[in-house]
Amino acid sequence: MAAIWFRNNDDGFKNWCEAHSCGFFVNAHHKPVRKYLVLHKVGCPAFKGRGGLTGPQYSKLCSDSIDDQRSAVRRETDTKDFSSICKRCCPPTSG
Numbered sequence: 001m002a003a004i005w006f007r008n009n010d011d012g013f014k015n016w017c018e019a020h021s022c023g024f025f026v027n028a029h030h031k032p033v034r035k036y037l038v039l040h041k042v043g044c045p046a047f048k049g050r051g052g053l054t055g056p057q058y059s060k061l062c063s064d065s066i067d068d069q070r071s072a073v074r075r076e077t078d079t080k081d082f083s084s085i086c087k088r089c090c091p092p093t094s095g
């Protein structure tokens with residue numbers, strides 16, 4: 001399944017995470033830029049209990065497949081890869 005961007009849709013993002021507990025998401029600016037594209041696993045402790053996850057400053061790119069996320073990031077930001085990988089939830093870098 002293709003990656004999904006969530007913008008101004010915290011409920012949608014939370015529902016997606018509940019349905020995809022082994023999925024991944026990229027934390028990006030509302031208008032994604034190549035220098036800020038951080039890969040996380042669903043359930044990352046850095047986002048527990050936080051609001052404003054998908055707006056107005058940020059958006060989230062969700063997928064079960066990191067490769068699908070790389071493709072979506074490439075399409076949207078003209079970059080090849082994530083800017084960094086979260087050190088708290090330590091997602092794998094391929095798959």
Ligand SMILES: [Zn+2]
Pocket residue numbers: 039040041044045046086087088089090
């Ligand atoms: Zn994380």
